[in-house]
Amino acid sequence: MSDQTRFMLSDSDLPKFWYNINADSPVPPTPVLHPGTMEPVTPDFLSVLFPMDLILQEISTERYIEIPEEVREIYRLYRPTPLLRARRLEKALDTSAHIYYKYEGASPVGSHKLNTAVAQAYYNKKAGTKALTTETGAGQWGSALALACNFFDLALEVYMVKVSYNQKPYRRIMMETYGAQVYASPTDRTNYGRALLAENSDNPGSLGIAISEAVEAAATSNGAKKYSLGSVLGHVLLHQTVIGEESLKQMDLAGEYPDVVISCVGGGSNFSGIAFPFLRENLKNGRRTRLLAVEPTAAPSLTKGVYTFDYGDTARMAPIVKMHTLGHDFVPASIHAGGLRYHGMAPTLCALYDAGLIEAISVPQKTTFEAAIQFARAEGIIPAPESAHGIRAAINEALDAKAKGEKRVILFNLSGHGNFDMAAYEAYLSGQLEDYEYPAEAVKASLEKLPQVTLS
């Protein structure tokens, strides 16, 4: 029996198309609403924030969308990414399961986020945009967009959640190395930031607040700046499907097909990226792969949130979408070290979850870090804390297969490495992390502030 561990594609296997789930999804898309009028948005409203090519991708029903050559040229720096069989982890678990992982941490910035950052920077450049604004939490997304903007000669303003700005200087320095301007959010650069600072000058910030500032900075720039988001939106999910398309070919090289595909979910982009091409095979070619999204118990939007219309940001400036939400004023517990802090989830993914085509679980943080360390000691790569949620679920599946004496083929997406996340690992290793479950009463209280939407 072969003991092949790495399943590598050649440069010529680099995908030429992104896969658009809207072409095959049995559930119709839900409308995107204007945050003021609560009526469906027009492309004109969205064009204040996004270039038209990305807006058209958002509503496209074309099955395959060609990846521009300028984007593929940059993808060639790191794609196709490797797919590995975690033989040493299998051995450590003494499991009958076969565990594979797709390694998106191989990108120059260390995560899958570059797949959409490059595409978004390209379409903005093509539309004549000179500068972008964005938010970032721990800095993975900000550093991806900083590199992409550098490649396409665009200026970039990053609103970085203040606690991360102070606690994680290396990601900030990485963004600055690529040429971005980084500000600790809330800032005094926006009306919203100034109002928050007037109430509390020590406001630690949140992802929802940073999104509001980045949206405001673009919307009030008289067209000088556009806004870019690293997850949640349909076009972001679309750009990430290169992960699943490559994985299908690599599983073929391995001579196996996954029984279950797993990944972590924050806004839903890396999970959708690996899962949607496998969902296509389920929907069109009779495959029956389970697709499992994994979130933290500290921010459990899919498993504990309500499926309803909510604002995309805290200041209620971003469009209203139908999603599983914890409420737009959600602030994660400060003890939570694992990322994945967004209050909502990609609407496309939510609709598929609601239709029962996707499964979801939430996992507590201590057992998540335990899995991350078990993986690091067996396979060598220290995973991003976000990705570790997927690893926890993959190990649980492997142990379940062992208990049942089954051979189960498990594929998970290792969305990034954790080399800049040593503070979180230190907190775990020194026993400072506690499990935290977002309280049901808090969800209930937040949901009282939902927009009152009546669709005609």
Ligand SMILES: Cc1ncc(COP(=O)(O)O)c(C=O)c1O
């Ligand atoms: C390494 C990594 N994985 C996963 C995520 C979650 O985002 P998404 O659900 O959009 O993939 C993030 C988000 O910051 C990340 O940095």
